């Protein structure tokens with residue numbers, strides 16, 4: 347995890363440039379400078395647009411496969427943070443994540459309050475939504 351332990355100038359350059367530019371315009375240069383020095387602590391929005399997140403995401407998907415935990419679909423899958431702690435940016439443990447398709451990610455957030463620890467909510471949602479998804483496929487006789 348050397349990359350994230352001590353961010354170097356060259357590594358900082360891999361943050362999405364457009365995002366930095368937008369941030370720069372909005373907040374003033376000093377804030378950006380401050381932010382650059384705190385890669386692991388950057389805001390959620392900055393992190394989501396950074397190469398650090400891209401890297402962490404692809405690490406997770408290559409280890410666990412890229413399919414929705416509810417419906418097994420492979421299209422439009424994103425990685426949902428069950429728990430979010432900005433001190434862990436880029437080095438979150440795998441069990442802070444679950445892969446969800448667009449539909450089920452949306453459904454989860456529609457029905458649950460955002461918080462930094464949604465592990466219980468997410469696990470329960472995946473469990474029950476998965477049962478619903480399976481019963482829809484297996485039993486169409488009642489329609």
Ligand SMILES: [Zn+2]
Pocket residue numbers: 414415416417418419446447448449450
């Ligand atoms: Zn799904």
Ligand SMILES: [Zn+2]
Pocket residue numbers: 425426427451455
């Ligand atoms: Zn999410």
